[in-house]
Amino acid sequence: MEKQNKDLNRRQFLKSSAIAVSALAAVGAGVGYLQKVTAETRINRNFLRPPGAIDEDTFIYGCIKCGLCVQICPIQAIKLAGIKEGLAYGTPYINVREQACDFSCDSLQCVETCPTAVLYFKQFKDAGEKAVEEYVKTHKTDENFNPFPVQIKAMKSIVKMGIAKLNPETCLAYQGKGFKGTPRGKDFKGVNRSPYTNDAKATPVAEKYYDEKICDICVKECPIGDTAIVMTDIGGKTVPKVLDGCTGCGVCVMVCPTEGPSIIVEPIKS
Numbered sequence: 181m182e183k184q185n186k187d188l189n190r191r192q193f194l195k196s197s198a199i200a201v202s203a204l205a206a207v208g209a210g211v212g213y214l215q216k217v218t219a220e221t222r223i224n225r226n227f228l229r230p231p232g233a234i235d236e237d238t239f240i241y242g243c244i245k246c247g248l249c250v251q252i253c254p255i256q257a258i259k260l261a262g263i264k265e266g267l268a269y270g271t272p273y274i275n276v277r278e279q280a281c282d283f284s285c286d287s288l289q290c291v292e293t294c295p296t297a298v299l300y301f302k303q304f305k306d307a308g309e310k311a312v313e314e315y316v317k318t319h320k321t322d323e324n325f326n327p328f329p330v331q332i333k334a335m336k337s338i339v340k341m342g343i344a345k346l347n348p349e350t351c352l353a354y355q356g357k358g359f360k361g362t363p364r365g366k367d368f369k370g371v372n373r374s375p376y377t378n379d380a381k382a383t384p385v386a387e388k389y390y391d392e393k394i395c396d397i398c399v400k401e402c403p404i405g406d407t408a409i410v411m412t413d414i415g416g417k418t419v420p421k422v423l424d425g426c427t428g429c430g431v432c433v434m435v436c437p438t439e440g441p442s443i444i445v446e447p448i449k450s
C-alpha cells in the first residue's frame with residue numbers, strides 16, 4: 181500500500197513537472213512570439229499611412245483602431261492592417277497600387293475625423309486658413325468669394341505621406357515609348373478624379389483611355405500638379421521628374437501602365 185502511494189506520488193510529481201515545463205515553454209514561446217512580432221513591427225516602416233499621420237512608433241500606440249478614417253474615405257483608399265502585422269494590426273494604411281488617395285474628399289476628411297489626432301488635422305487647418313487670409317489680402321474679393329478652393333489647395337500641398345520615386349529601367353518614357361490603351365486593364369477596380377479630364381468625381385481607371393506618344397500618364401493624373409511632378413528633358417529624352425511638392429498620394433503609382441509600377445511611393449520614415 182505504502183509502495184503504491186509512493187508510485188502514485190512519483191507519477192503525480194512527474195506529471196506536474198511535465199505540465200509546469202510545458203506551461204513555461206508555452207509562456208516562453210508566447211514571449212518569443214511577442215518579441216518577434218514587436219521587433220518585426222518596429223522595423224516594418226513600409227506602411228503608407230493616410231495623410232497627416234504622426235511618427236510611426238507613436239502612431240501604432242496612439243491609433244485606437246476605430247476605423248472612422250476607413251469609413252469616411254469616399255474612394256475606400258484606406259484599409260486596416262491584418263493580424264499578421266503584429267502591433268500594427270488594425271491600423272490604417274493605403275495600398276496605392278490598388279487604390280491611391282486622390283483627395284476626392286476635398287477636405288482631408290480622414291484626418292479631420294480621426295478622434296485621437298494620430299492623423300493630425302491642425303496643421304492642415306492652419307495652412308488652409310493662412311492661405312485664405314493671404315489670398316484675401318492680395319486679391320480683390322467680394323461677398324461671392326468662395327475660399328474653399330484656396331483652402332483645400334493649401335491643405336493638400338503640405339501632405340507628406342511619402343515621396344514618389346521613378347524607376348528609369350522600366351519607365352516607358354525613359355525608353356522613348358508611348359502608351360495606348362487602358363493602363364491597368366478592364367478589370368482594375370481603382371478610381372480617381374482626373375485633373376487632366378477635369379472629372380467632377382472619381383471615376384474607374386478601367387474606363388480611362390490614353391494615347392500618348394511618350395508616356396506621361398503619371399504626370400497627367402497627379403492631383404497636385406506641377407509642384408509635384410513634371411515632364412522634363414533629361415539627356416535628350418522627355419521623362420517625368422518628381423519634385424519636392426510630391427505628397428506621396430500614390431495616384432501616379434496606381435495609373436502607371438507597366439506591369440510592376442515604374443514609379444513607387446516611399447513612405448516617410450520619421
Ligand code: SF4
Nearest residue numbers: 253281284285288290
Ligand atoms: S484624404 Fe484621401 S484617404 Fe483621406 S478621406 Fe480623403 S480621399 Fe480618402
Ligand code: SF4
Nearest residue numbers: 351352395398436442
Ligand atoms: S506612367 Fe509609369 S511608365 Fe508612364 S511615364 Fe509615368 S512612370 Fe513612366
Ligand code: SF4
Nearest residue numbers: 402426427429430432
Ligand atoms: S507625383 Fe503626384 S501623383 Fe505621384 S505621389 Fe507625388 S503627388 Fe501623388
